[in-house]
Amino acid sequence: MNTLLYEVKDHVARITLNRPDAANALNLEMGRDLMHASIRASEDPAVRAVILTGAGKMFSGGGDLKSFAAQEERLPGHLKEVALYLHAAISRFVRMDAPVIAAVNGSAGGAGMSLCLFADIVLAAESAKFTLAYTRAGLSPDGGSTYFLPRIIGVRRALELALTNRVLSAREAMDWGIVTKVVPDAELQAEAQALAKQLAAGATHALGAAKRLLHHSSSESLETQMELEAQAIADQARTPHAREGIAAFIAKRPPDFR
Numbered sequence: 598m599n600t601l602l603y604e605v606k607d608h609v610a611r612i613t614l615n616r617p618d619a620a621n622a623l624n625l626e627m628g629r630d631l632m633h634a635s636i637r638a639s640e641d642p643a644v645r646a647v648i649l650t651g652a653g654k655m656f657s658g659g660g661d662l663k664s665f666a667a668q669e670e671r672l673p674g675h676l677k678e679v680a681l682y683l684h685a686a687i688s689r690f691v692r693m694d695a696p697v698i699a700a701v702n703g704s705a706g707g708a709g710m711s712l713c714l715f716a717d718i719v720l721a722a723e724s725a726k727f728t729l730a731y732t733r734a735g736l737s738p739d740g741g742s743t744y745f746l747p748r749i750i751g752v753r754r755a756l757e758l759a760l761t762n763r764v765l766s767a768r769e770a771m772d773w774g775i776v777t778k779v780v781p782d783a784e785l786q787a788e789a790q791a792l793a794k795q796l797a798a799g800a801t802h803a804l805g806a807a808k809r810l811l812h813h814s815s816s817e818s819l820e821t822q823m824e825l826e827a828q829a830i831a832d833q834a835r836t837p838h839a840r841e842g843i844a845a846f847i848a849k850r851p852p853d854f855r
Contacts, residue, residue, distance in 0.1 A: 598630040598633065598634065599626060599630065600614070600615055600616055600624070600626050600627035600630045601613060601614060601615055601627070601630045601631065601634055602615045602652070603634055603637065605641065605643060605644060607794055607797065608643055608644065608645040608646065608794075608797040608798075609644070609645070609646045609647070609648060609790065609793040609794060609797050610634075610637075610638045610641070610644045610646070610647045610648070610695070611647075611648045611650070612631075612634050612638070612647065612648065612649050612650075613650055613651065613652050614627070614649075614650070614651040614652060614656070614657050614712075615652045616652075617651075617652045617653030617654070617655070618653075619658075619661060619663075620655050620657065620658030620704075621651045621652065621653070621655055621656065621657040621658065621709070622657065622658050622659060622660060622661035622662075622663075622664075623657065623659065623660050623661055623679070623683065623708045623709070624660075624661035624664045624679070625664070625675065625678060625679050625682070627661075628678075628679045628680075628681075628682030628683045628686070629682045631682065631683060631686035632682045632683075632685045632686040632689070634686070635685070635686040635687075635689035635690050635693070636689060638690075638693065638695065639689050639690075639692075639693040639694075639695070644695050645694075645695050645796070645797035645798075645799075645801045646695050646696050646697075646698065646793040646794070646796040646797040647690070647693075647695050647696070647697045647698065647793070648697075648698050648699075648700055648789050648790070648793050649690075649697060649698070649699050649700070649712065649716065650699070650700040650701075650702060650786070650789065651701075651702055651703065651709075653703075654702070654703045655702070655703035655704050655709075656699075656701045656702050656703050656704060656705040656709050656712075656713070656725065657704075657705060657706070657707075657708065657709025657712060658704060658706050658707070658709055659706040659707020659708045659709045659710070659730055659731075660679070660707055660708050660734075660736075662734060680739050680740075683708065683711075683739070683740055684739075684740070684741065687711075687712075687715050687740060687741050690715060690716075691715050691808070691812060692808075692809065693805065694801045694802055694804060694805025694806075694808075695796075695797075695801060695804075695805070696717045696718065696793075696796045696804055696808070697715070697716045697717050697718075698716060698717065698718045698719075698720060698789050698792055698793055698796075699712065699713045699716035699718070699719045699720070700720050700785055700786060700788075700789035701713055701719060701720065701721040701722065701725045701727075701767075701776070701785075702722050702724075702725065702782070702785055702786075703722065703724060703725060703726075704725065704726045704727075704728075705725065705726070705727050705728075706726075706727075706728045706729075706730040707728075707729065707730040707731055707734075708739065708740045710727050710728065710729055710730075710742065711738070711739065711740025711741060711742040711745075712740065713727070713775070713776075714740075714741065714742055714745035714746060714749065714775070715740075715741055715745055717808060718777045718778075718792065719775065719776045719777045719778075720776075720777060720778050720779075720780055720785060720788055720789050720792070721767040721770060721771070721776045721778070721779050721780070721785075722767065722779075722780065722781070722782040722785045723767055723768075723779055723780070723781055723782055724767070724782050725766075725767040725770075725776075725779075726764050726765065726766060726767070727764070727765040727767075727770045727775060727776075728758070728762055728763065728764040728765065729742065729758045729759050729762060730762050731759070731762075732759060732760065732762060733762045738759055743755070743759075746758065746759075746775075748815055749773075749774050749775060750773045750774055750775065754773060767779045798854060798855075799854060800833075800836075800838035800839070800842055800852075800854045801838070801854070802833065802836055802838060803833050803836075803838060803839070803842075806829045806830075806832070806833055809829075810822075810825060810826060810829055813825060838854050841853060841854060842854070
């Protein structure tokens with residue numbers, strides 16, 4: 598992968614956007630690499646947590662407008678192809694069992710902000726900033742941002758971000774619910790690694806089931822959602838993780854989900 602760094606250690610896949618000289622901007626190649634990284638992580642049983650972060654001083658400045666401008670009349674079709682890969686990656690990250698942590702260093706603009714919104718947990722450096730920025734370039738949002746933002750912060754605030762391109766500080770983003778926790782810049786990566794290690798020691802399939810149930814909940818009736826819950830908990834009860842978790846609770850010892 599030319600635009601990403603991908604490594605697995607201690608059951609944690611670290612995916613680093615690696616175009617620091619171009620503000621880690623998303624181009625066609627990065628979209629394709631993200632898709633392949635998401636498939637690789639979801640298919641590797643050794644991966645039980647994922648960290649997504651950026652190389653250098655910025656998480657991601659968004660879409661690579663220079664590469665877009667070079668397309669000229671071909672741009673509409675080109676953007677459909679970029680979105681195809683990006684959206685396939687996001688779908689895979691959201692649906693996989695392994696929890697995904699976004700460790701946001703510096704600014705996350707446009708598609709860079711979209712890459713934060715789908716994460717299960719978002720850790721932001723104190724210096725991080727968030728802005729949708731799409732309409733500033735005469736474009737409309739993508740990357741699942743119009744799906745996740747209204748669910749996280751409500752339609753009214755989502756409209757403000759989409760129409761005005763307001764820039765949120767890390768603290769503001771946390772107050773709005775976009776960010777889970779703000780940490781000092783120097784501690785961001787260590788904190789993300791420690792959290793990922795904690796999650797990787799958990800009951801991975803149960804974590805995945807919880808993710809999927811919560812994502813379904815806004816589009817299902819109460820009765821349908823409860824039936825999905827009943828099916829999911831029964832499915833988990835068939836697993837060694839459930840047997841170990843229950844036995845550990847009764848024995849008053851830490852569970853071993855390895």
